[in-house]
Amino acid sequence: MGSTLDQFGSQTTFADAGIGAARTVWLTNSMSIISLVILAFVMLVALFAWRSTGGGRVWWIIGGGIVFPLITLSVLTVASATTLRSITGEAQPEAPVIEITAYQYWWDVVHHSEGRSLRDANEIVLPLNMAVTLQLKSNDVIHSFWVPSVSGKMDMIPGRINELTITATKEGRFRGQCAEFCGLSHPLMAFEVLVLPVEEYAAYLESLDEDARDAVTPQQRRGKEVFLTSGCTACHAVNGVSENGRLGPDLSRVGARASLGAGMWRMNRGNLAGWIADVGDMKPGAQMPSYNDLSGPDLRAVAAWLESLK
Amino acid sequence: MSDRDRNSGLLGTVFAILSGVIVSLAVGVWALGTPGNDPVGAAAVTAGTFMEGKFRWLRAEPENVPQDWVEISKTVRGGDPQRGATLIAQYGCGSCHVVPGVARAHGTVGPDLSGFRDRAYIGGVLSNEPGDLVDWLMNPTTHAPDTAMPDLGVTETDARHMASYLYTLRGS
Structure with missing residues (x-):
């Protein structure tokens, strides 16, 4: 399955794929419809008010200025509060x-x-x-x-x-x-x-x-060696290889992810190598330093090894 | 002129007309009998094309024959620049290279590819011509063992598309 980088409509509430999104859509739609009905009603009233002569001004102010907003706002408050509650979800002790x-x-x-x-x-x-x-x-x-x-x-x-x-x-x-x-x-x-x-x-x-996949090809083995000796392990953990790094993302299955750099680039060797060599350019402000002191073949080896971790 | 001569002339004319009618009938029936088949029309078109070529050749003068050798030398066979741009985004070239016209391709790891068409060398090791470029995109490490550019598993078709896009990038 490709990453969402190629996929339109993967980030919209209207393509609801969850209970919270479905309720949000329901609230939005019902509010739109109700306000449309109210607008039509007000227009009608205005039409008749135009034709009638004098009288009832005080009642217009009380009705339209106090009673009507009071009712609508109360209804809205209750509706949005209950919807919000259902979006947040009732705490379920058995849930993962x-x-x-x-x-x-x-x-x-x-x-x-x-x-x-x-x-x-x-x-x-x-x-x-x-x-x-x-x-x-x-x-x-x-x-x-x-x-x-x-x-x-x-x-x-x-x-x-x-x-x-x-x-x-x-x-x-x-x-x-x-x-x-x-x-x-x-x-x-x-x-x-x-x-x-x-x-x-x-x-x-x-x-x-499980432990991360073994390095199989000579290039992957070299990549693992470079990973262990270049200081990557200070921040990154790979199951079965080095499990102490906690400052950066866990890389045990990095090659299995669809994207790199927190959902921003497609996962492939080219982007991995570019990322390692110059993080600062791909993600300004990121904590990871750029490893442009690695030799070309070493850079390629690390990228190839990381890509193989699936 | 004798009667015999006149008769033979008349006979000849009748024979010619009759044979003409029979031949055209035969051709017509054959042509109509096979749907979509128009041998006469096809022959006419072939002949027309052939003659057009001849006339063109006769009329052509050295200066109006289009021979832009530079253009031809930078043309990648079977390459579609539009698809090339999409593929460049997909293979992630932009994480290392600046590629004008490709979204978010502003990498500073490798050389800037603006004006690539006018570069003399590829990766400092191959001359910049279509065959070498396609080959480089497929396996850069074969040509430059110490390069930082990884082999991305690019297929030849994809490499052709990407090469043709790179040749749309002109220098100033």
Whole structure:
């Protein structure tokens, strides 16, 4: 399945693929229709008022200025409050928990399953038709988590855990975006959401628990060696190779993701090499330094090895 | 003129007309009998084209024969620049190179590809002509073992499209 970079309509509430999005669409549509009816009614009243002569001015002010807004605003408040509540979702103790931490400018994703913490990054896999509790956190500044096709958005505030229960109702790939200005590369802070049937979701979780694929070709082995000796491990973890780096995205399955740099470039060797050699150009303000001191063949080797981690 | 001569002349004319009618009938029936078949028309078109070529050749003078050798030397066979631009975006060339006309292609890892058509060399090792460019795009590491540019698994068709796009980038 290709990345959402080629796919139009992967980031719209109107192509609702989740309960939250469906309710948002419902509220928007009903508000539009009701206000249209009210407008038509007011126009009619105006038409008759034009023909009648004098009288009832006080009642117009009381009715149109106090009673009418009071009723409409109360109805709207109740409707939006209940819709908002249903978007946020009732807390479900049995629902799987996914912990998402925003960093400048990427997303750390930890699936909590059977007492294990399974780490991935920048791509959130959700089970189809199953409520999931997202624990939204931030590591530095305020970010906002938003997958328009699936649910409403929620801020990620440093020092707080905001819970959002979401249910995806359509299989496929959707696009999310940081929706709160968070710094220089805020527009380049996106992610992909992959909705899979429950069995495939379970298989995905298992794959997160396994060690990363072995380096097979001489080039891949060289790439792994360069990765270990160039300081990459200080920030990045690869299961079974080096598991201590926590400052940057987990790379155990980096080649399996559809995109690179938090949803911004297609995953392939060329983009990986360009990214390693000059991050500052591809994502201004990112914490990762540019590794342009690697020799050409070494750069290619690291890119080839990372691409093979699926 | 004797009667015999007049008779033979008349007979000859009648024979000529009759045979003409029979031949054209035969050709007509054959042509109509096969749907979509128009041998006479096709023959006429072939003859017309042939003659047109001859006339053109007769009329042509050295200065109005289009021979832009520079243009021809930068033409990639079977390359579609439009598709090339899409492929350049897909293979991610822009993460290392500036490629004018391709969205977000502003990389500073490798050389800027603006005005590529007027470059003398490709990667400093091959002369800049279509065959070499296509080959370079497919396997840069074969030509420059120490290059930082990875082999991206580009197919020959894709390489031709991308090369033809690169040759649309003219220098100032």
